[in-house]
Amino acid sequence: MRALTWHGKHDVRVDTVDDPEILNPRDAIIKITATAICGSDLHLYDGYIPTMKAGDVLGHEFMGEVVEVGSKSTLQRGQKVVVPFTIACGSCYHCGKHQYSACDNGNPADNQDIGRELYGQPMSGLFGYSHMTGGYAGGQAEYVRVPFSDIGPIVVPDDIPDEKVLFLSDILPTGWMAAENADIEPGDTVAVWGCGPVGLFAIQSAFLLGAKRVIAIDHFPHRLELAQKFGAEAINFEESKTYEALMDMTGGIGPDAVIDAVGLEAHGFFVDNIVDQLKASMFLGTDRTHSIRQAILACRKGGRVSMPAVYGGFVDKFPLGAFMEKGLTLKTGQTHVQHYMPALLNAIVEGKIDTTFLISHTLALEDAPKGYKMFHDNQNEVTKVVLKPDLGMAAAE
Numbered sequence: 001m002r003a004l005t006w007h008g009k010h011d012v013r014v015d016t017v018d019d020p021e022i023l024n025p026r027d028a029i030i031k032i033t034a035t036a037i038c039g040s041d042l043h044l045y046d047g048y049i050p051t052m053k054a055g056d057v058l059g060h061e062f063m064g065e066v067v068e069v070g071s072k073s074t075l076q077r078g079q080k081v082v083v084p085f086t087i088a089c090g091s092c093y094h095c096g097k098h099q100y101s102a103c104d105n106g107n108p109a110d111n112q113d114i115g116r117e118l119y120g121q122p123m124s125g126l127f128g129y130s131h132m133t134g135g136y137a138g139g140q141a142e143y144v145r146v147p148f149s150d151i152g153p154i155v156v157p158d159d160i161p162d163e164k165v166l167f168l169s170d171i172l173p174t175g176w177m178a179a180e181n182a183d184i185e186p187g188d189t190v191a192v193w194g195c196g197p198v199g200l201f202a203i204q205s206a207f208l209l210g211a212k213r214v215i216a217i218d219h220f221p222h223r224l225e226l227a228q229k230f231g232a233e234a235i236n237f238e239e240s241k242t243y244e245a246l247m248d249m250t251g252g253i254g255p256d257a258v259i260d261a262v263g264l265e266a267h268g269f270f271v272d273n274i275v276d277q278l279k280a281s282m283f284l285g286t287d288r289t290h291s292i293r294q295a296i297l298a299c300r301k302g303g304r305v306s307m308p309a310v311y312g313g314f315v316d317k318f319p320l321g322a323f324m325e326k327g328l329t330l331k332t333g334q335t336h337v338q339h340y341m342p343a344l345l346n347a348i349v350e351g352k353i354d355t356t357f358l359i360s361h362t363l364a365l366e367d368a369p370k371g372y373k374m375f376h377d378n379q380n381e382v383t384k385v386v387l388k389p390d391l392g393m394a395a396a397e
């Protein structure tokens with residue numbers, strides 16, 4: 001089959017690789033009809049995530065048709081499914097608490113050492129996201145093997161377009177969990193750093209959960225415009241100073257809750273960000289944590305910090321004193337996608353949530369390297385790239 005493979009920093013290629021096979025009774029094989037490139041994939045593309053190997057198949061946002069099932073899968077051939085990016089067994093201690101992204105069984109034992117060393121406990125399994133998270137082949141391919149297919153994939157109506165439900169695989173539940181983790185109370189003011197897909201869905205979700213005002217922060221005018229369409233007020237950090245603007249807008253109090261939807265590749269000409277970049281270039285650090293530092297400083301005393309953004313390593317200049325002295329709380333984590341999918345599917349079917357506005361480009365799978373480059377180089381206009389294996393090369397031109 002054809003699949004998008006990783007070969008190093010800024011080097012992804014569509015290669016012919018072996019077709020996936022059923023390995024365990026709970027597996028299913030899905031024929032991909034639509035898959036998307038995520039902001040998290042850019043961290044792989046930029047070479048920030050360790051334990052990648054040349055030839056790894058990428059992709060953790062995908063959906064398609066069930067074409068083969070193991071003896072213990074509950075799926076049936078021909079069903080249309082969306083697959084969560086987190087691989088969870090459904091029966092361990094953490095799955096029992098609906099904390100699916102903390103599953104103890106999704107990540108094969110021989111890949112667990114690095115997680116245990118870095119994080120104290122091994123990470124759960126994720127599709128197409130390094131050997132530290134299980135080394136699973138991802139879904140930017142014609143076919144994918146889905147383990148624990150009786151727990152993960154959600155069956156969606158045949159007549160619903162892929163574009164309406166594809167983002168149930170990751171960014172819609174991630175934006176929702178980000179807002180839920182902000183413990184929003186009616187009337188709250190919520191500030192969101194980053195107007196990528198996660199930030200934009202967090203903004204929609206924050207309003208649905210009762211926020212009175214949402215303030216969106218980014219530097220890409222088009223992304224800020226999208227945020228404004230959902231009713232957010234905008235701060236362009238290249239035109240005004242974010243902290244000062246937030247204080248002005250909240251009568252000097254600060255937002256009740258802050259959401260960091262930027263992550264380890266923060267942009268901007270700020271002293272701490274420049275130091276982080278220098279450290280990264282000398283292999284003395286990995287994460288550029290400007291946005292979470294700023295979010296903590298801007299948050300009101302007693303406020304809540306939600307951090308859907310991905311960070312990988314150890315950080316310095318973290319305002320731990322401010323965090324303690326202001327009495328903040330922080331919630332974060334890879335999204336427990338399986339937990340949120342059913343309710344969010346209903347919200348889509350009932351027309352309460354729209355996800356299609358986000359798709360700026362639809363390309364053939366064969367053109368995936370072009371899609372990565374576009375998403376990387378032009379984040380202002382390229383808000384989300386969807387890849388379709390059955391589109392010919394010509395359709396993408």
Ligand SMILES: NC(=O)c1ccc[n+]([C@@H]2O[C@H](COP(=O)([O-])OP(=O)(O)OC[C@H]3O[C@@H](n4cnc5c(N)ncnc54)[C@H](O)[C@@H]3O)[C@@H](O)[C@H]2O)c1
Pocket residue numbers: 038039040041042043170171174193194195196197198199217218219220223237261262263264265266267268290291307308309310311333334335379
């Ligand atoms: N927790 C999870 O399970 C989960 C799931 C999906 C994505 N993520 C993470 O969420 C983050 C966002 O994902 P995305 O797909 O929206 O990514 P994205 O790269 O499309 O968007 C990030 C946005 O942040 C903006 N930004 C950069 N520096 C900024 C700054 N200093 N202040 C304000 N805005 C700034 C960028 O301009 C960009 O618009 C990433 O770190 C991604 O890895 C987490």
Ligand SMILES: [Zn+2]
Pocket residue numbers: 038039040041060061085170171
């Ligand atoms: Zn993703």
Ligand SMILES: [Zn+2]
Pocket residue numbers: 088089090091092093094095096102103104105106
């Ligand atoms: Zn589990």
